[in-house]
Every structure is written in C-alpha cells, then in structure tokens.
Amino acid sequence: AQSVTQPDIHITVSEGASLELRCNYSYGATPYLFWYVQSPGQGLQLLLKYFSGDTLVQGIKGFEAEFKRSQSSFNLRKPSVHWSDAAEYFCAVGARDAGNMLTFGGGTRLMVKP
Amino acid sequence: NAGVTQTPKFQVLKTGQSMTLQCAQDMNHNSMYWYRQDPGMGLRLIYYSASEGTTDKGEVPNGYNVSRLNKREFSLRLESAAPSQTSVYFCASSEEVAGIYNEQFFGPGTRLTVL
Numbered sequence: 001a002q003s004v005t006q007p008d009i010h011i012t013v014s015e016g017a018s019l020e021l022r023c024n025y026s027y028g029a030t031p032y033l034f035w036y037v038q039s040p041g042q043g044l045q046l047l048l049k050y051f052s053g054d055t056l057v058q059g060i061k062g063f064e065a066e067f068k069r070s071q072s073s074f075n076l077r078k079p080s081v082h083w084s085d086a087a088e089y090f091c092a093v094g095a096r097d098a099g100n101m102l103t104f105g106g107g108t109r110l111m112v113k114p
Numbered sequence: 115n116a117g118v119t120q121t122p123k124f125q126v127l128k129t130g131q132s133m134t135l136q137c138a139q140d141m142n143h144n145s146m147y148w149y150r151q152d153p154g155m156g157l158r159l160i161y162y163s164a165s166e167g168t169t170d171k172g173e174v175p176n177g178y179n180v181s182r183l184n185k186r187e188f189s190l191r192l193e194s195a196a197p198s199q200t201s202v203y204f205c206a207s208s209e210e211v212a213g214i215y216n217e218q219f220f221g222p223g224t225r226l227t228v229l
Contacts, residue, residue: 036220042223043118043221046217090157101147
C-alpha cells in the first residue's frame with residue numbers, strides 16, 4: 001500500500017521569500033502525484049500533478065514541483081510567496097493498481113509574515 | 115457548471131442519531147469518493163464508487179454506508195452517529211479514461227459535529 005509523509009506540519013515564511021514544502025511517498029511502482037491546496041473553510045483545489053514524462057511540473061499560482069524517483073520525493077516550490085498563499089497544502093499519491101484511490105499526507109500549514 | 119456540490123454545509127447531531135450526507139457532480143464523472151478530514155491526518159478515504167452501481171470500502175469505512183444513486187449522486191449515511199465521527203466530510207469525483215488517471219475534484223465539505 002502507498003503512503004505519503006509531509007514532514008513539516010507548520011511552516012512560516014516572509015512575503016516575497018521562497019518556499020519549499022516537502023513530500024515523501026512510498027509506492028512500489030511509478031506513482032501519480034498531486035499537490036492540493038485548501039484555504040480555510042474551503043474544499044481542495046488542485047495545484048499540479050505528475051503522471052509521467054518531465055519530472056519538473058508547473059502548476060497554477062506560480063507553483064512547481066519536482067519528482068525525484070531516487071529520493072521518493074515530490075517537493076513543492078514557489079520562488080516568491082504572496083500573502084494569499086497562506087493555506088494548508090496536501091500532497092497525495094495515487095496508483096493505477098489502486099484504482100482511482102488517493103492517499104494523502106497529513107498536510108502542511110503555511111503562514112506568511114508581512 | 116457547479117462541479118461537486120454537498121449538502122448540508124454544517125450539521126450537529128446527538129450520539130445515536132442518523133443522517134445522510136448528499137453529494138452530486140455535474141461533470142459526468144464515473145468515479146466518486148467520500149473522505150473525512152481530521153486535524154493532522156490529511157484526508158482518509160471512507161468509501162468510493164468506481165462506477166454507477168458499484169461501491170467499495172476505503173481506509174476507514176466502519177460506521178458508514180454509501181449509496182451510488184445514479185451517475186451524478188453519491189450519498190454517505192451515518193446510521194448511529196458517534197462522537198468519533200465528528201469531522202469534515204468531503205466528496206470528490208474523477209474520470210478515468212482508457213487507464214488514464216485524472217485528478218479528483220472536491221466539493222466544499224460538510225462540517226459534522228456529534229455531541
């Protein structure tokens with residue numbers, strides 16, 4: 001069975017600073033990988049996804065993520081954080097042999113200092 | 115195009131009461147899911163339905179039942195609510211075509227409190 005670990009429960013960055021949110025997964029074959037964002041009281045919105053091909057994936061709102069098979073990681077990055085990026089971020093892994101089921105990490109709450 | 119809708123948005127129950135959470139999607143997706151979200155635990159899959167007429171258990175199915183009423187609607191029922199079922203519940207849908215896995219689209223959630 002697959003699993004996802006997001007080691008950082010909370011992260012605080014200053015507005016304009018760069019951001020990296022960590023995600024490590026466990027799965028025996030090539031996974032499908034996702035990053036979702038959740039604003040307070042809202043549902044989840046897809047930021048980006050990796051299925052195959054180029055390991056550097058571009059998403060919405062200026063986010064990108066890099067799939068590193070050797071490290072079983074799919075870290076999310078943004079070069080310059082905006083106050084509106086404050087939210088909770090979830091990494092998720094899916095696999096073809098698990099149907100359409102996703103396994104989520106515990107989430108990382110991002111706070112942005114002015 | 116409303117996407118995935120859920121009703122109600124909020125609900126307070128007493129222990130032992132029953133209720134049904136409703137979910138509908140207008141994207142013609144085959145697959146639908148129910149998750150619960152608890153602090154620090156991310157989202158955990160309760161039940162899913164890969165297609166109309168089929169349902170399967172997820173990671174945390176105990177205390178819940180589901181019905182895939184038609185392609186659009188997927189309901190979650192708590193027969194006898196317990197305080198441990200206090201959570202935020204999310205419905206999602208996705209489409210898989212010829213083995214290509216697409217992302218899941220989420221509803222706004224139902225915040226349930228069981229006293």
